[in-house]
Amino acid sequence: MECTWPESIPSNKKKAIEELVQGRDIANKLRSLLNKSAGDNNNNNNNNNNNNKAAPAEDLVVKILNSFTNSLYILNSAESDEVSQIQANTHVTNWNGGPKSSESSEETSRNTTHKDRRGCYKRRKTAQSWTKETPSLTDDGYAWRKYGQKVILNAKFPRHYYRCTHKHDQGCLATKHVQRIHDDPPKYRSTYIGHHTCRNILKVPELFLDSSPASDSSVLLSFDNSTITNKEDNPFFTSFQSSIKQEYKEEIPSDHNDIAHIQSSSSDYLVSPDRTVAFESLGHVSVLSSTLDSDNGDVISGDMMGSFNDDFLIDDFP
DNA sequence: CGCATTTGACCAGC
């Protein structure tokens, strides 16, 4: 389940990445120390003054971590230019000429009727994807809209297809499909394709936001130097979780009581700069893997949001 | 009424 460096990475660049990883880890340790000392100061009362004291330092550490992470991401992006370019092209094609805008779709010179355009799309065969396997259905923090369901050959359960809710209003091309792969114990595999470019993910670290669709590369690659056993050790997950928490309200069915609770806590997070707190209030990722064009790539392990309900996104595949 | 989901049809890749 560990990732290996792509063979194409030159050794000097590889070393630079390793240095960055080391720096990031050290910053992580520093943050842990800060958290610890802040916790010591805070025990027995909820005095906010202590929090305010630790907050600037914590904030700085988080920024340092983000810098490391972003640098790693940029370096990794440079190694994935080919894929990135493909994705960039896909972005333009799908968004500018998307079937939804019927006028522009005429430029495709299709001599078929409006109805016949169903299924007319560019398959993103080479789009970056990564998979996550969880014992329960978990929310990943984004607003997904289901657009299809398909029975897969040799699969016990149908596959559910989701796209970003903001596909049409912001051109976000992120999609995912979720498939139940085990019944007892339940196990779900979510395959994510492409990164979110919608502005609805403002809380996602710059890692996602600052990178244009053209720089889509394995954001998870930056953590492949080790198996992640401690969420504290991973700034990416820390930041990522923060965004996830904020975004829950987007995906949560309104009639779900458990989720309603999370919703309220997410708004709490919005006024809190402490990403660690938000992160630790969540569960964990069970399996997360990253690959450039299929879902059988290297895997990063963690544990994310395992506590969410099975029928959170999709129920028992009726 | 607006938005999300369902579902059959269509298309690309193998």
Next chain:
DNA sequence: GCTGGTCAAATGCG
């Protein structure tokens, strides 16, 4: 030709 991925009309729901 088969299969997986996507579209969009129909339907459901708040």
